[in-house]
Amino acid sequence: xxxxxxxxxxxxxxxxxxxxxxxxxxxxxxxxxxxxxxxxxxxxxxxxxxxxxxxxxxxxxxxxxxxxxxxxxxxxxxxxxxxxxxxxxxxxxxxxxxxxxxxxxxxxx
Amino acid sequence: xxxxxxxxxxxxxxxxxxxxxxxxxxxxxxxxxxxxxxxxxxxxxxxxxxxxxxxxxxxxxxxxxxxxxxxxxxxxxxxxxxxxxxxxxxxxxxxxxxxxxxxxxxxxxxxxxxx
Numbered sequence: 191x192x193x194x195x196x197x198x199x200x201x202x203x204x205x206x207x208x209x210x211x212x213x214x215x216x217x218x219x220x221x222x223x224x225x226x227x228x229x230x231x232x233x234x235x236x237x238x239x240x241x242x243x244x245x246x247x248x249x250x251x252x253x254x255x256x257x258x259x260x261x262x263x264x265x266x267x268x269x270x271x272x273x274x275x276x277x278x279x280x281x282x283x284x285x286x287x288x289x290x291x292x293x294x295x296x297x298x299x
Numbered sequence: 300x301x302x303x304x305x306x307x308x309x310x311x312x313x314x315x316x317x318x319x320x321x322x323x324x325x326x327x328x329x330x331x332x333x334x335x336x337x338x339x340x341x342x343x344x345x346x347x348x349x350x351x352x353x354x355x356x357x358x359x360x361x362x363x364x365x366x367x368x369x370x371x372x373x374x375x376x377x378x379x380x381x382x383x384x385x386x387x388x389x390x391x392x393x394x395x396x397x398x399x400x401x402x403x404x405x406x407x408x409x410x411x412x413x414x
Contacts, residue, residue, distance in 0.1 A: 234389065287403075
């Protein structure tokens with residue numbers, strides 16, 4: 191069965207500290223992995239996807255197939271990073287798109 | 300370029316009733332997906348439509364049905380509403396250019412309350 195887990199409901203860090211949002215998945219095959227973000231009073235939007243291998247707003251995520259993880263990292267957190275973060279996977283176009291429960295990141299001044 | 304819009308923003312229904320939610324895709328997008336997001340949870344995939352045909356479905360009963368129109372706008376219909384159907388319903392549009400799951404652009408959602 192396809193499943194995405196995000197073990198932390200809430201993660202609080204101080205400004206300038208490193209941040210890591212954990213994401214683990216179960217999928218029999220080669221999934222596509224994504225991170226979506228929802229800032230306060232805004233709609234859900236794509237942050238990054240593993241096939242692009244991009245760094246967006248200083249965030250990176252590496253797909254580790256051995257550990258079935260796709261953790262989101264940023265070396266120095268900013269207050270504007272405070273938001274709800276969702277990890278998601280897809281088996282490909284038209285396939286079931288599965289979201290994790292989300293982690294609320296709070297960056298303290 | 301216009302973004303994804305949804306209507307209505309809020310809706311209150313009673314158990315057993317039927318509801319229709321609407322979504323207007325982002326300009327140029329021919330694929331729409333619908334999600335249900337219960338309070339405190341991540342979005343759950345309901346189904347996806349591509350060029351007016353259902354292209355994938357999640358674990359939702361048949362009383363959840365959809366339509367996509369030639370202009371790529373879309374409807375989500377839910378029959379025989381249950382209390383557990385109370386949730387935020389999101390639609391997302393995309394334009395597939397390869398075999399990959401393309402970036403989805405989300406609407407603001409419709410909040411449905413079933414009493």
